[in-house]
Amino acid sequence: MTDASALLLALSIPTAAMFLIAAAGSRPNIRDGISIVASIATFAVVLRLLQSVIGGARPSVTLVEVMPGLVINFSIEPLGMLFATVASGLWIVTAIYSIGYMRGAQEKKQTRFYICFALAIASALAIAFSGNLFTLFIFYEVLTISTYPLVAHKETPEARAGARVYLGILMTTSILFLLVAVIWTWNLTGTMEFRAGGILEGHIDPVYVPFLLALFAFGIGKAALMPFHRWLPAAMVAPTPVSALLHAVAVVKAGVFTMLKVGTYIFGVGFLSRTGASDWLIWVAGASILIASVIALTKDDLKARLAYSTVSQLSYITLGVALANQMGVIGGSMHIVMHAMGKITLFMCAGAIYVAVHKTKVSELDGLGRKMPVTFICFTIASLSIIGLPPFGGAWSKWYLLLSAAEAEQLVAIGILMLSSLLNVAYLLSIPGRAFFAPQKGQAAVSGGVEEAPLFCLVPICVTALGCIVLFFAAGGLYEYLLSIPILPEATP
């Protein structure tokens, strides 16, 4: 199998799974089996591609020319490969978890759910492999549309309202800002290609660079930069597996991934730091980090708190882009992995709590730690990783972001990162704290003993919590890998 055909295969497995799931709709066991098999197969192919990319291969496939000069092209480079690995790897975990959750919570219309889920994964992979900005934009929109039914899944008035906010904000930002930015870039440079060192230098009057960057930064609504973050908490009406995979991994990471891509391959970090065009973004991202953390503190709803935590954590990555140096890109990319592993664990724990005892509020969790020890231990591990303490993965990405801020001599950014870690402690650790140490209230105290969620839910949680620890030790290799992201323009012979 050549690399190029592996690339197409990785995209077509989830697409094909969609149709198979639709066909097997009436037989739940076969249907869910297909979704697990597809996720494993996809991950295997992606790993095979990862191996080639580490070996230096850069497979590329052009599908079709949509308009003169504008082609749908997939090309793999290290950054996209990383995102694809994270998304497809965690799909397996979520696929297993969904079965436990959807059956345990007795959700309706599960076939539609799995179809849209597979389509969302396919488009996330397509985003990861996009060879040019045009392709990336197309699948960015496909991802928005394919996740809408997932958010609206429950069909209650709240679900409809949440889904409306979700679609409204993501569409508004992408059509109003991102598409304009894309077409502007095309007008300026006549190319859409992702090129090392960026394509804009020499084609744009430096005065306009901050404006174009603003169109991108706010246009990529999936990165949830404030004030366009409202969709993320609104999307929490979705069933938990959706929140876990899509709103902790695929969708939001597609957003910050796009940010990284644009920063590295369209603007070029060198160009950004020379023109100082991204300095304002440090402040906006920093504000986003702190404000979202403070809001998270005030939320009693568990999923809402996690959602605001995500908003805050995503801005770390945007901050990495805004710092405009190699460390920033590496720290940001690494944070994609670390945060994904931690946040998916947290969301799955929230789902497990809902399935087992039907609690959704932080204030209702008092004393639950004794009832669901595994869940809450995993919750603690993931929280510590997100806070950024060793020996958990999150420590490294924060470390590199701090290095980057030091390199850029942005003391403000260093201060923000420090302060944010403290806030993380406050809003995350208080949850297992209450569960383990606060006395049980009301009638719940009567029933003793361990009462965990189904195994289908529990095993994935343990796997990802373990992942948080493994990543701490694997960070060295990851760093080596991320060094291969080209930062400087290729020397022209």
Place this chain on the structure above:
Amino acid sequence: MIALIEANLPALQVVLPLVAAPICAMLGKGNRAWAFATFAAFLTFAISISLFIATYGGEVIPYEMGGWAPPLGIEYRVDVLNAFVLMIISGMAALVLPYARRSVALEIPADRQPLFYTAFLVCMTGLLGVTITGDAFNVFVFLEISSLSTYALVAAGAWRNQRALTAAYNYLIMGTIGATFFVIGIGMLYMITGTLNIADLSTRIANHGDSSTLRMGFVFIFIGIGLKLAMFPLHLWLPNAYTFAPSAVTAFIAATATKVAIYVLLRFMFTVFGFDYEFQAATLENVLLPVAIIAMFAASLVAIFQDDLKRMLAYSSIAQIGYMLLGLAFLTPTGLMATIVHLFNHAVTKGALFMIAGCYILAAGTSSISGLRGIGRDMPWTTAAFVVGGMGLIGLPLTVGFVSKWYLVQAALELGWWPVALLIMASSLLAVVYVWRVVEAAYLQPAPEGVTRKEAPLSMLVPAWILVGLSIWFGVNATLTTTAASRAADVLIGSSQILWEE
């Protein structure tokens, strides 16, 4: 024999449906009239395709009607621009007629059906004639042929809803005023130049230079056609006409009639008056540009608050016409190209959506959005088609609407007209709102109690899905349409590269 047919294709393009029309009227009740009309439409479509292929490379086919040499005789003149429009018209007819059988059977009494198909063919003849002819007065004649038959077709909706009669009457009055303005304008051009042949007019006007008569002529023609194409604020006839006409008629005229009027506007502005006519350029920038932008917003806003699906789509059409006029008002090659490519793209999208509205009327007996709650479950194929068609209307990637929007915004940015680019995007967000209202009702709301609805018949679904498929196909691979559109824009600009003498 084949050589003879080939030599006379331009004439046959119009004559064939014209001759087929009265035959249709004589075929009597039953499906014979329908079958014959469909057959004629297919043949006409075949002719259009061969004309398009013959002119795609940039060739021009002149044809002297009855052997009378222009400028005295009437000349038909086919180039890539009008071949493109001819293909839209006859292609839509060839799709709408198969669709029409079931829909018309429901909406029109059996004894009137042959007359209905006759009027349909006459309407098609008129539209084709307007497009193909190279003679200004002939444009007027064919425009009236198509309009008069359209009034009758709209009125045929009266068996379903009496209000179709007032809608048709309203359309008749407005359409006639438009036609009168148009013919007065042509009269003024004739006063100046003494000719009615478009190519001849073009050179003579260029030699004549600017004058107040020419300006008056321009204004009369601009307003006359503006009425026909429902340019805001001359659009008042359109919503009712589209809402109350029989479904098949709405699908056909929404996809073709306004497009043909846009074509006439393009032809007169750029071939007759010339690309570099200063008075025209000033009018476009100061009048057409704001009017187009207001249309994009006002009509979309009104569309959001409609309960009737057809009415909502009708207002959306007015907004989409705004996009086409906007591209024209940029007065750049990219802008013109955006307009021309959107002619096709909007025809496909809106044709599909109106067909789907017709499916709902047939199967659910209503086109009101509140009546369509939960219909996604009962009519999955129809509703899926609506979702994809609606995405085309919004202009999401991988649909034709995206291609149009891309070029429109590109044209605005090329001029450095920032605010306009943002306005185009902002108005398409309004489309998200009105399309999604329907999607939400269809999928996420429970069906009203005690209604039974089943999927629309295949004869209606297949044409609708063909259009939806085209909207995807030319959204993924737009090389053919964009090339044709850019060549057509070249034709328009090239034909007016004649220097003005003051």
